[in-house]
Amino acid sequence: MANNQFITPAKAARGLGSAKSGTSDHIRQRVTAIAMVFLVPWFLYSVIHASGAGYDGAVEWAGKPWNAILLILTAGAAFYHMRIGMQIVIEDYIGKTGTRSALLILNSFACIALFATVALSVLKLWIGADA
Amino acid sequence: MSGTKQADSRPLSPHLGIWRYHATMFASITHRFTGMAMYFGTFLIAAWLVALASGPDAFAVFEPIISSIPGQVILFLWTVAVLFHLANGIRYLFWDGPHIGFDPKTASAVSVFNYVFAVLASVAIWAVVLLA
Numbered sequence: 268m269a270n271n272q273f274i275t276p277a278k279a280a281r282g283l284g285s286a287k288s289g290t291s292d293h294i295r296q297r298v299t300a301i302a303m304v305f306l307v308p309w310f311l312y313s314v315i316h317a318s319g320a321g322y323d324g325a326v327e328w329a330g331k332p333w334n335a336i337l338l339i340l341t342a343g344a345a346f347y348h349m350r351i352g353m354q355i356v357i358e359d360y361i362g363k364t365g366t367r368s369a370l371l372i373l374n375s376f377a378c379i380a381l382f383a384t385v386a387l388s389v390l391k392l393w394i395g396a397d398a
Numbered sequence: 399m400s401g402t403k404q405a406d407s408r409p410l411s412p413h414l415g416i417w418r419y420h421a422t423m424f425a426s427i428t429h430r431f432t433g434m435a436m437y438f439g440t441f442l443i444a445a446w447l448v449a450l451a452s453g454p455d456a457f458a459v460f461e462p463i464i465s466s467i468p469g470q471v472i473l474f475l476w477t478v479a480v481l482f483h484l485a486n487g488i489r490y491l492f493w494d495g496p497h498i499g500f501d502p503k504t505a506s507a508v509s510v511f512n513y514v515f516a517v518l519a520s521v522a523i524w525a526v527v528l529l530a
Contacts, residue, residue, distance in 0.1 A: 297494060300487050307484055311477070315527055318446075322457045325450055338447075349440065352433045385444050388451035 299348040306341040330396025342385040350378035425509035429486045432479035439476040482516035
């Protein structure tokens, strides 16, 4: 600390360097987007197909290994993408620090809770399906 | 930082005085709006899977909600939002990655296309579902 008294604030800031993580959310948002370019068309087609077959048909559909795996992958990409998207909107429009922090935390909780809920529901249907 | 050269010339923020409404601006706002709408629409999709996993009794409670007129309207609007966000999102990937489609005429045309695609494809999908 003592040494810092003799260097200018700009010099101190340069010495700290960048964390090299400034673009991580930007990149993750695009990587999850690329995944969903393939997953979302499958999801739409598949869900529409399954939802027309009533309860038994839908349970059978979700219990098939490939459907279960793709459902969990879709949910993972979607909730990650959603979390970053909502975070950016909160950061853009909510100025008050307390409200902003509360909403950012709520956003993380909601997305992670939704992912866990969906993933476990799909796992239950998969494991519960007749082999 | 004198003497540093930018690798390529970067776009400047438009000045408020010369701002005008244009297709890419609407598409950008719609992209964000549909993103927010889908955030809450996803709760409904998640509820469907939870009801499915919870057994026939839970599904019997949930099914009438999603089959009701308001439920069907929400699902239709959700389809429009997903398809717009998907089409417009693919355009953003082409912008960000290979830098394709940046010139104003193409960008505007793609914006209009994304709206038309979202609406027509949603109507087509729902026509197939409801007529099946």
